[in-house]
Amino acid sequence: MQPRLVRERWASLVPAALVAASFATGAALSWRRLGSLVTDTGRELELPRRLLDGDVLYRDVRYFWGPLAPLVNAALYRVFGVSVDTLMWTGLAVAAAMTACLFLLARPYLGRWAAAAIAIAFVFASAFPNVEAVGVFNFVLPFNCSATYGITAAAWSLLLLDRHLRSGRLATLAASVSLAVLASFSKSEVILPVALVHLAFVVAVRPLGRARWLVYGAGAGVVAGGYAALYAIVGPELWYENLALLANPKSTYYIRLTMGLDGLGASLLDVAAAALVLGGAVALAIAASRALARGSEWRGIRKGAPLAVGAVTLAVFARARPELSMRALPVVLGAGVVVAIRRALRARSRPSPEALGAILVLLFGLACLPRIALRVGPTGYGFYLLPVALVGLGLVVQGLARAAGDTPMARDVLGGAFAGMVLGLGVASLLASWPLYREPRIPVDTPRGRMLLRDTWNSEASVLQALMRLPPSTRVMALPDGAGLVFASGVADSGDPILTYAPMALPDAAAEGRTLAAWDRDPPDVVVWQNRDTRELFGFRGFGVDYATHLREWLESRYVPLNSPSDPFVLLRRAR
Numbered sequence: 001m002q003p004r005l006v007r008e009r010w011a012s013l014v015p016a017a018l019v020a021a022s023f024a025t026g027a028a029l030s031w032r033r034l035g036s037l038v039t040d041t042g043r044e045l046e047l048p049r050r051l052l053d054g055d056v057l058y059r060d061v062r063y064f065w066g067p068l069a070p071l072v073n074a075a076l077y078r079v080f081g082v083s084v085d086t087l088m089w090t091g092l093a094v095a096a097a098m099t100a101c102l103f104l105l106a107r108p109y110l111g112r113w114a115a116a117a118i119a120i121a122f123v124f125a126s127a128f129p130n131v132e133a134v135g136v137f138n139f140v141l142p143f144n145c146s147a148t149y150g151i152t153a154a155a156w157s158l159l160l161l162d163r164h165l166r167s168g169r170l171a172t173l174a175a176s177v178s179l180a181v182l183a184s185f186s187k188s189e190v191i192l193p194v195a196l197v198h199l200a201f202v203v204a205v206r207p208l209g210r211a212r213w214l215v216y217g218a219g220a221g222v223v224a225g226g227y228a229a230l231y232a233i234v235g236p237e238l239w240y241e242n243l244a245l246l247a248n249p250k251s252t253y254y255i256r257l258t259m260g261l262d263g264l265g266a267s268l269l270d271v272a273a274a275a276l277v278l279g280g281a282v283a284l285a286i287a288a289s290r291a292l293a294r295g296s297e298w299r300g301i302r303k304g305a306p307l308a309v310g311a312v313t314l315a316v317f318a319r320a321r322p323e324l325s326m327r328a329l330p331v332v333l334g335a336g337v338v339v340a341i342r343r344a345l346r347a348r349s350r351p352s353p354e355a356l357g358a359i360l361v362l363l364f365g366l367a368c369l370p371r372i373a374l375r376v377g378p379t380g381y382g383f384y385l386l387p388v389a390l391v392g393l394g395l396v397v398q399g400l401a402r403a404a405g406d407t408p409m410a411r412d413v414l415g416g417a418f419a420g421m422v423l424g425l426g427v428a429s430l431l432a433s434w435p436l437y438r439e440p441r442i443p444v445d446t447p448r449g450r451m452l453l454r455d456t457w458n459s460e461a462s463v464l465q466a467l468m469r470l471p472p473s474t475r476v477m478a479l480p481d482g483a484g485l486v487f488a489s490g491v492a493d494s495g496d497p498i499l500t501y502a503p504m505a506l507p508d509a510a511a512e513g514r515t516l517a518a519w520d521r522d523p524p525d526v527v528v529w530q531n532r533d534t535r536e537l538f539g540f541r542g543f544g545v546d547y548a549t550h551l552r553e554w555l556e557s558r559y560v561p562l563n564s565p566s567d568p569f570v571l572l573r574r575a576r
Contacts, residue, residue: 015116016103022120022426023099026128027092027140029437032452035084035141035484038460038530039134042484043499044145045448048073049082049487055495058234058242062498062505065243066185067230068153069145084449084488088141091148095127095139098152102387105159108166109358110394110415117419118394121426122387125322125378129429130436133454137383150186151368151384153179154194158364158388161201165353165360170211177219184223189385193367197360204356248507250547253539258381260374267327267374274327277320278421281313285417286403289410305409306416313417317424322432323377325425329389330373333366336396358395365392378429390425394418447490460485463528463569467491470526477524479551480543482569485528494524503540503547512550519554527559527572 035041047061051074055061063070073087080086099119106115127139136143160176163169176198183194202208202216231238253262260267288309317325340359344351351359365388372382376389397418404410441452442461446468453461460482467476467489476486477494480501486493497518498505506512534542544552559572 012112015112019099019103019116019119019123022123023096023127026123030128030130030135030138030140030433032088032450033130033437033439033441034128034135034138035088036134036136036460037451037453037464037484037488038478038482040136040143040481040500041141042478042482042487044069044073044142045084045087046483046487046493046499048077050493052077052082056233058230058238060495060497062242062245064246064505065144065146065187066150066191067226068182068185069149072149073145082448084141084451087145088449091138091140091142091145094148094152095123098139098148098155098387099123099127101152101155101159102391105155105162105361105388106391106394108162108354109361110391110398110418114394114415114419117422117426118387118390121390121422121429124426124433125429126383126387128433129378129383130433131322131379131429133436135436137380139384142384144187146186147190147384150183150190151387153186154183154190154364155388157183157194158197158360161197161360162357165201165357170215173212174215177215181219181222185226189368189371192370193364193388196367197364200360200363201356204351204359245507246504248504250507250538250540251504254504254537257537257539258375259370259372264374270324271327271331271374274325275331277316277325278328278332281316281417281421282397282400282414284312285309285397285414286400286410289404289407289413292409292413293405293407306412308416309413310416310420310423313420314424314427315420317421318427318431320424320428322425322428323375323379325421325428326377326386326389326393327374329376329386329393330366330369332396333362333369333389333392336392336399337362337366339399340395361388362392362395365389378425379432390422393421397421446488448488451488460569463571464489466571467526467528474526475524476526476528478528478530480530480532480534480548482528482530491526495522496524501543501548501551503534503538506548506551509550512548515551516554519551523558523574525574527555529555529570529572531566531568531570 047063047070050061051057051070057063057067057070073090076086076090099122102122103115103119106118129138131137139148142148157176157179160172160179164172164176180194180198183190198216205212234242256262288305292305337359340355340362344355344359368385368389369376372385376382376386378386397414398411401411401414404414440455442455444451444453444461444464446464451464453459453464455461464485467485470476470489470491472490473492475492475494476489477496478485483499498515506515532542534540540547544555555572558575560575562571562573564570
């Protein structure tokens with residue numbers, strides 16, 4: 001093989017190697033520092049253990065999303081053991097799968113280097129971030145495994161659909177539809193984008209052909225049959241006690257907050273500021289491209305122009321707050337979808353597979369964002385909804401090549417600007433996570449795995465150690481959250497059907513009545529009560545304060561505190 005070809009082949013491996021090195025770095029920095037035994041992750045750990053013990057999902061234990069994650073995790077527990085490590089390693093595998101998917105999805109459209117920049121940004125902004133003290137917004141031990149498993153299946157479905165457009169092979173379509181079926185058993189925020197791109201594919205491709213219709217018919221049959229089977233097992237409670245329960249007025253504040261509709265004026269200003277920064281970066285790239293095209297004396301520096309523009313944009317986005325720099329994405333992707341569809345409709349010939357694939361990527365990225373419409377970013381609820389939208393952003397920036405002169409040099413400069421944006425987002429997320437990556441932790445060896453817990457007064461570490469001193473047969477309930485403490489301690493759970501007593505899980509007096517009846521029938525021996533002001537997140541001051549007051553009265557009449565009622569965590573023992 002000629003030396004030049006050898007060098008080119010090795011050079012083609014460098015972007016993938018950088019992605020792999022970034023992934024290893026993110027995993028090492030965040031090792032055992034992600035997740036929370038108290039908030040959300042604990043539910044994801046405990047629920048599949050309950051299923052393994054014989055509880056029936058949706059009937060014996062409530063769950064507000066599709067059955068994909070609980071059933072998968074229960075199967076993993078059966079094979080690899082009931083341990084936090086089982087889900088941690090699964091989370092790492094899911095994060096790796098999503099990283100690879102983003103790289104492979106972006107590479108044909110944006111090139112290896114831009115694809116690597118997207119994947120690296122995902123590693124630090126979505127896969128392993130530890131921006132908030134409660135580290136549940138990541139792919140390793142997330143607040144909701146249905147979110148991360150579902151979006152990964154959906155993104156791979158998109159990738160395989162794109163490959164089917166290029167190859168025409170029925171096997172890739174069958175695999176894409178199979179993954180779409182899996183995603184349909186996760187969260188609605190995930191179901192929307194994958195359903196939309198497959199619908200767009202069916203509408204755009206003519207004739208679809210009998211074989212494709214059969215594939216889609218089989219997929220629709222599996223989805224319908226799966227939910228019909230669940231309904232046959234659980235009955236109407238599948239809907240009104242589980243999948244639709246959170247759609248009640250007590251969810252309003254939380255939904256408005258996570259969508260950015262609470263404080264609408266400030267949210268719109270953030271969107272406008274992000275649009276100015278993004279537009280400024282693109283304008284710089286266009287101006288540089290046009291100046292270089294006109295200035296013959298600058299020909300010697302043309303090769304360095306993409307790197308220089310990329311460095312400037314990287315510096316700007318790295319200094320921006322990661323939760324703010326991508327707020328304008330819904331507007332950008334919306335405009336990109338409109339332009340791409342208009343071009344396809346105006347074309348005299350049928351759009352190429354690449355053009356149709358680009359529309360599908362843009363549609364998928366845009367459909368991920370309604371749930372975080374005015375709070376788009378890698379932090380909080382958006383950590384799993386942002387990644388594919390970054391690929392869409394790259395397509396929009398690339399589509400401006402005509403304004404920059406439509407030359408190879410212009411495309412390279414725009415590519416450098418885009419790579420700087422997303423790498424800057426990754427750097428900003430890494431810098432925001434750094435304090436919690438380096439924070440001292442308390443190592444705790446539990447019956448369900450080794451934990452590195454935060455060292456705070458009356459922290460989850462001290463509560464966990466207190467629970468581990470109880471006899472293993474002690475039946476413990478944690479509320480309003482904290483199922484992970486019961487899980488890790490190895491004590492018996494109370495069998496309570498609700499694992500998270502957020503305000504929206506108790507929408508009315510009837511729901512409280514059903515809970516009280518369950519507690520009366522089978523009261524727990526010990527209760528872990530978390531004193532937490534939840535106004536900032538849910539709009540309610542706290543469990544037993546301005547919601548679930550009857551449940552608090554029941555507990556106070558039957559249990560005695562083992563420590564101060566004003567502590568962050570209060571242990572209550574049933575009075576004899």
